[in-house]
Amino acid sequence: MQELQKIPSPCEWAGGVSAFEKLTDVFYAKVLNDDLLEPIFRHMSPEHSRHVAHFLSEVLKGPKVYSEEYGEDALKHMVGKHIGKHLTEQHRKRWSDLLMLSADEIGLPDDPEFRSTFVGHIEWGTRVAVINSQLSENPTTDRHHIPQWGWGEVKGPFEVVGSLFERKPDEN
Template sequence: MSPEHSRHVAHFLVEVLKGPKLYSEQYGEDALSHMVGKHIGKHLTELQRKRWADLLLASADEIGMPADPEFRSTFVGHIEWGSRVALINSQLGENPVNQNHHIPAWGWGEVKGPYEIVGSLFEHKPDEE
């Protein structure tokens, strides 16, 4: 991973958790394509995904992120969801993102799964507009 990876991940997480759009501000209209593209062809394994998620959660503890159940369930849910989507995307040879796709925005207590066709994971849903 690049030395900037941790900052990019932090900016992406801030944005999907409905904070400032730091990732989109940096990459513009192609922000989602840029993020997904970083995983294409990497052929990540489940062991690597799990280790990355475990380290990210340990880092959250180390820096004193909130431990309340509402925050942690949302944070852990997104780490699991996002890392599993990255695993799926890492097996692809081409970037599936198109102009209908957007960076997801998570609310508190929402669960969104990666069990759709990869290209539709980030499409606007009728209730989001």
């Protein structure tokens, strides 16, 4: 009988947490040299790049490094970083473009399956960040958690944004 191969998570396929750490190091160097984004990020903490790497890898079904660091309030912490920033579509688009350039630069997988998953998450996540950045209060509650984004995920406008973060009955 032939043994079935375990399908790797998108995080594993990309090279694990270290690949995302490399990605965000290259990416935030670009951000700090960008006229549009630099004013938003000029005061970011030295750990910001690592936190974003850990969040991205966790969302893409990698180890829960971000959640372990921030505990039950991990999503609230991440969403809170965007509250009141008043990000625009131009900010979102530039952030996404620089991230994709960085992904190409470091050799993140470019197969259609990974890129559609990765780009799908980045497009969705950055648009949610713009929405959250217009708020004056953090909308997350203890019912919310960091979303998991696997192969072929679809997050549609037919769901209220907040509901995508809510724990499902079969989740821990």
